[in-house]
Amino acid sequence: MPKQHEFQGFGCSGGNKSPQLSWSGAPEGTGAYALMVYDPDAPTGSGWWHWQLVNIPASVNNLDAGAGDPGKNLLPAGSINITNDYGAKGFGGACPPKGHGVHRYQFTLYALSKKLTLPEGASGALTGYMVKAHSLATAKIEALYERK
Template sequence: MNLKNSLIGLSLMAACSVSYAESFTLTSSDIADGKPMSQQQEFQGFGCQGGNKSPALSWSGAPEGTKAYAVLVHDPDAPTGGSGWWHWQMINIPQNVTHLEAGAGNPDNGLAPKSSQQIRNDYGVEGFGGACPPKGDKPHRYRFTVYALSQRLELPEAPSAALTGYMVNHFKLASSTIEALYQVE
């Protein structure tokens, strides 16, 4: 095969990848792209007094070959010196699950899908940790991203957020994001 044919093949593969990514969508009845979240999604602690409730999330259009899903929530605006803040990482959501109920991020209420795993967030607890930007700071962006994965993840006990993110991205077939906002005045 010559270079021209190789480039054409890579272009076709990229086009197929883009079409998968465009058809894979994340929606929510609780949060919206570019819009402020409610106090229900605010953390309870660290000076914040919200409901600490993960929003309802639904997704559709996963590419062929999807074996599991992951949901990651990250605040890139947290004043951490560049690493941002991990609010939630749920992995190994079964391939037949395409919806998380509001509150599924609380491991004590039994709403998380069976066989899924919630990773310790940057508050130091497993499950969802709501928004809690510094009082008076600009609105922070909270990126709720669902990933279609080519396989279930095998991680060591108590993995770091960085390792979890690395493995999710390594096995990612497609992803879709809602970027919600939050500010404490």
């Protein structure tokens, strides 16, 4: 990933800009989408949630670059940002510890059977559970990032 997708904070100085994403070929019965961005290599014992976005309308097939910034109002109507592991709603860019090696950033799109009903302040774990419980299909891309 380029530096523009690196987090701004925690010792990182990137642009914290979410990448542009597009998809097609949703299965029949798709009622909504969810996007989960996760770093399994984070030295936490449980990885790191960089972005969880649920209830993307089924009629949508892309997210513009920078859509993960809640202040820009670029998300499709009805989409809901879940608080990431930085403690903010929206996209939180890559920020692996210096010298920790290459980290994998997994962008997984889920086609859901329906829009999700989640309580205010839902945790990443609860969100993940609900997404997987209503998943019809998934597509995943993986980006790599390292700070030396």
